[in-house]
Amino acid sequence: MKLKIGNVTLENNLILAPMAGVTDLPFRILCKEQGCGMVVTEMVSAKAILYKNRNTKALLEVEERERPVSVQLFGSDPEIMADIAKLIEPGPFDIIDVNMGCPVPKIVNNGEGSAMMKNPKLAEAVLGAMVKAVKKPVTVKFRKGFTDSDVNAVEFARMAESCGVAAVAVHGRTREQYYSGTADWDIIRRVKEAVKIPVIGNGDVFAPEDAKALLDETGCDGIMIARGAKGNPWIFSRTLHYLETGELLPSPTMEELQNMVLRHAKMLVEYKGEYLGIREMRKHMAWYTAGLPHSAKLRNDINAVETLADLETLVMERFAGHFR
Incomplete structure (x- = not known):
């Protein structure tokens, strides 16, 4: 390959x-x-x-x-x-x-x-x-x-x-x-x-x-x-x-998804600063959660988040309850 x-x-x-x-x-x-x-x-x-x-x-x-x-x-x-x-x-x-x-x-x-x-x-x-x-x-x-x-x-x-x-x-x-x-x-x-x-x-x-x-x-x-x-x-x-x-691995677990989202957000903030990094993470969050049940409200709420700390808190809470 x-x-x-x-x-x-x-x-x-x-x-x-x-x-x-x-x-x-x-x-x-x-x-x-x-x-x-x-x-x-x-x-x-x-x-x-x-x-x-x-x-x-x-x-x-x-x-x-x-x-x-x-x-x-x-x-x-x-x-x-x-x-x-x-x-x-x-x-x-x-x-x-x-x-x-x-x-x-x-x-x-x-x-x-x-x-x-x-x-x-x-x-x-x-x-x-x-x-x-x-x-x-x-x-x-x-x-x-x-x-x-x-x-x-x-x-x-x-x-x-x-x-x-x-x-x-x-x-x-x-x-x-x-x-x-x-x-x-x-x-x-x-x-x-x-x-x-x-x-x-x-x-x-x-x-x-x-x-x-x-x-x-x-x-x-x-x-x-x-x-x-x-x-x-x-x-x-x-x-x-x-x-x-020839084996199809399962899709990522909710824990793997959460960890990737948090890591991505942290990297964006480190690389682009908190203001721009958090705003750019909003579109990525929409892609990470597209098609998942109860994800629309999470995406909506992420758009109001301004800091990495608040994003981390929201993600931890919502992923634990699978976005409810």
């Missing part, structure tokens, strides 16, 4: 997808501890690094214990992307990834993210310049296509391979779909058949069984887990166990 990307060898082929507002340092560490083979940072604007935007420093912060780490850049200017890749290359990043799949309007309207799929020549210039500029492996993440009438993932993957990109990650949805409907795993299979570099499949992996099905149906080399990891770092340990043994 090891996966080699350029000169970087991962212990296994499970990868935490980059997610804005989710895959910060504390969450990456929690997923790494659960056996994730590689984590990816939140996407970082190359122009923001160039202009020394103060918010980028935190996005680029990495700890040794979470490695191997892939840092994800986005941008559309070949020279800037190459220069920034070279600038950050000495940092604690093992791989430099390029986002050509983000569907968010403000990114797309700027000609970046998944908009790059509409301009393969520019995408080629960006990837080619970056590969030439750095020695570390460069990878790229993109979608099935921009619209259903313009599905070009196979051609895009071949172009990336010809630029010297070390691996591609393919999300089986178009930009038009965002995250709706179902991911088209067949396009991942077709990309895998079209290129020799590793292909990482992404889309609709919410359980260990999904990961195995994705591997079986597409022949992809790696699995990138995004929304399936929200509030569920255990998806990595449970999936690894399932792929290795």
